[in-house]
Amino acid sequence: MARGDSASDCAALGTRLAATRQLTLDLAAPLSDADATIQPNPDASPAKWHLAHTSWFFETFILRDHVPGYRLHDERWPYLFNSYYEGEGERHARPRRGMLSRPSLDEIRDWRRAVDAALQRALPGLPAAALKLVELGIQHEQQHQELLLTDILATLAENPLEPAYIRHCEEAKPTRQSSSAEAGLLPPDRVRGRNDEMEWIEGKEGLVEIGAMSDGFAFDCERPRHQALLHPHRIAGRCVTNGEWQEFVADGGYRTPALWLSDGCDWLGREGVRSPLYWRDEGHHFTLAGRQPIDPDAPVDHVSYYEADAFARWAGARLPTEAEWEAAFASADPRQGHQLDRAAPVLPRPGGGPFGDVWQWTQSAYLPFPGFRPEEGTVGEYNGKFMSGQMVLKGASCATPRGHSRPSYRNFFPPAARWQFTGVRLAQDA
Secondary structure (H helix, E strand, O other): OOOOOOHHHHHHHHHHHHHHHHHHHHHHOOOOHHHHHOOOOOOOOOHHHHHHHHHHHHHHHHHHHHOOOOOOOOOOHHHHHOOOOHHHOOOOOHHHHHHOOOOOHHHHHHHHHHHHHHHHHHHHHOOHHHHHHHHHHHHHHHHHHHHHHHHHHHHHHOOOOOOOOOOOOOOOOOOOOOOOOOOOOOOEEEEEOOOOEEEEEEOOOEEEEEOOOOOOOOOHHHOOOEEEEEOOEEEEOOOOEHHHHHHHHHOOHHHOHHHOOHHHHHHHHHHOOOOOOOEOOOOEEEEOOEEEEOOOOOEOOOOOHHHHHHHHHHOOOEOOOHHHHHHHOOOOOOOOOOOEOOOOOOOOOOOOOOOOOOEEEEEEEOOOOOOOOOOOOHHHHOOHHHOOOOEEEEEOOOOOEOOOOOOOOOEEEOOOOOOOOEEOOOEEEO
């Protein structure tokens, strides 16, 4: 959107910005200052830090850089709330974010209100480059909304009292799932899986195009669109369930070295892992609503790439490649499925499609596409610098804000990460 675009376009951007910023506040509303300050591990950040960092992003890259005369709310805070942007100078160490008892949660909220007011005043006069950064900031904050939920889950899981983030909440009605035909998929071949009947979809073969289309928002790592060669394969029509994972556990899956990558075996021994992250006993797991019975029909979640790969081998299958997944679900509606619409104790539920419930591990490393170029300026550090030691995940989760994802979206985490809503969709060579 350029400076000469209509006032209605600018107003629409302002409405989306306000809604995004409000949802973050809604997600943090059930938390005390103490809840919002704790950092359960170096990978997760305090909720208060997420509230502050997303405001730092807008204040730094839009207000400071594009609004003449703007003065920072507090000149000390950029050091505290910069994440990993080397171009913005030194910053507080990531593993010690939980030591920031001050500024208080209320002070962070006051800062957010000041930044929001300044943004809305500035929007009509911002140049095209700044408006592009506003869109990037909205997408960035949506990512932190998901992180806020997964990080507070990790925080509350450390408490022996097993407190709930939200105990009671009216469950949203499930969004109607599109069928394979409606999603533009090839007719399924129904075969008997290891536990129950699994629908397998014949994958596309030959040269396909993957990556972001030219229209609409996409992160730089999703471009350029390019060709990929696919060999004959099938991809599962649904994700692996808790019930199937319980059978894997009962069959000694975590104790069978032949199923595991060497790094996975080392990780198992080092961490003592014997089940998905928040499973408490044979029949319960810890969730944002506290301890709950495990639904055997819901997608398994909070498993690492190592676990996903081992399960696939146990099931006589493999993980899909990034290109296989994207080609299979290129026509699926990314707004369908169980995704985040409002502050709630989200949890994967049965009956989902390719988007929603859990992010799905692929066997593809997170690497640049042919011809990849990062965004210009400091925001170019957003994605490209992490293209080492990470695996690609596709789809969306129950904590992903609805409308944030798309078929070309490339989520990525290290293979041992499992505090996110990460699950498994299988594939097979055909």
